[in-house]
Amino acid sequence: MSEIISHAITALSERLSDGFEGTAKFEITGEGTIMVDETGVREGDEDADVTMIASAETFQGIIEGDVNPTAAFMTGKLKIEGNMGMAMKLGSALS
DSSP states (O other): OOHHHHHHHHHHHHHTTTOOSSOEEEEETTTEEEEEETTEEEEOOOOOSEEEEEOHHHHHHHHHTSSOHHHHHHTTSEEEEEOHHHHHHHHHHHO
């Protein structure tokens, strides 16, 4: 597991301590993938209701609170595939 993935899992686990209703996948370009669901956060690459794709730099900014997920999406730094409503719900939890 890369250091970026490990750090992201820790940060997301803290922010989503109650889990997440549904399944979401974060694809960090060149690093790997993270799954988020009602059981918590883990490294994995499974089917998900929504997939968010970003560079390591953008993703790190999002989880550290320096980058707004909506702004990242609007500027093309964050790509979303799947359920947009679920993406918005997850974005709110990360803001």
